[in-house]
Amino acid sequence: MHVCFACPLCERPARLLLGVSTDWQCPACDHRLRFEAVEPALPVCAVCGNKELYKKKDFPHTLGMGILVAACVVSFFTYGWYEKWLTWALLIGTFLFDGILHFWVGDAIVCYRCHAHYRGFQAADAHKPFELTIGERYRQEQIRREQL
Numbered sequence: 001m002h003v004c005f006a007c008p009l010c011e012r013p014a015r016l017l018l019g020v021s022t023d024w025q026c027p028a029c030d031h032r033l034r035f036e037a038v039e040p041a042l043p044v045c046a047v048c049g050n051k052e053l054y055k056k057k058d059f060p061h062t063l064g065m066g067i068l069v070a071a072c073v074v075s076f077f078t079y080g081w082y083e084k085w086l087t088w089a090l091l092i093g094t095f096l097f098d099g100i101l102h103f104w105v106g107d108a109i110v111c112y113r114c115h116a117h118y119r120g121f122q123a124a125d126a127h128k129p130f131e132l133t134i135g136e137r138y139r140q141e142q143i144r145r146e147q148l
């Protein structure tokens, strides 16, 4: 179980193993955070204490899209060479590969407020997929905070 988060003060990215309670000190700005031993169900964000978290597939979207785009480009050429079966095999293969990849990668749990990413946790029922309305509320809140 580990968390990827941005330092609340200087926003330097950090990565930390969770489990027992630990003290964390930012290597860039010396900001200190106290991480209590977290429950496996992760009811609150260990970084900012926020109760609203969402789950998402821990899968880089750009990679998935990149694979699809690459397959489409290649199939354009194979189709041009009248390799109909090769083209279909390529497209279907890519589709399956994407599906397997999606299935294989686990869930990441993300904090709405500080965007800390938790990995290695089992997403609980309390963790719903991202909701735009909640995300928007936190985005507005962040804008207000930055204006202060």
Ligand SMILES: [Zn+2]
Pocket (backbone or CB within 6 Å): 007, 008, 009, 010, 011, 012, 026, 027, 028, 029, 030, 031
């Ligand atoms: Zn810092």
Ligand SMILES: [Zn+2]
Pocket (backbone or CB within 6 Å): 045, 046, 047, 048, 049, 050, 111, 112, 113, 114, 115, 116
């Ligand atoms: Zn948080």
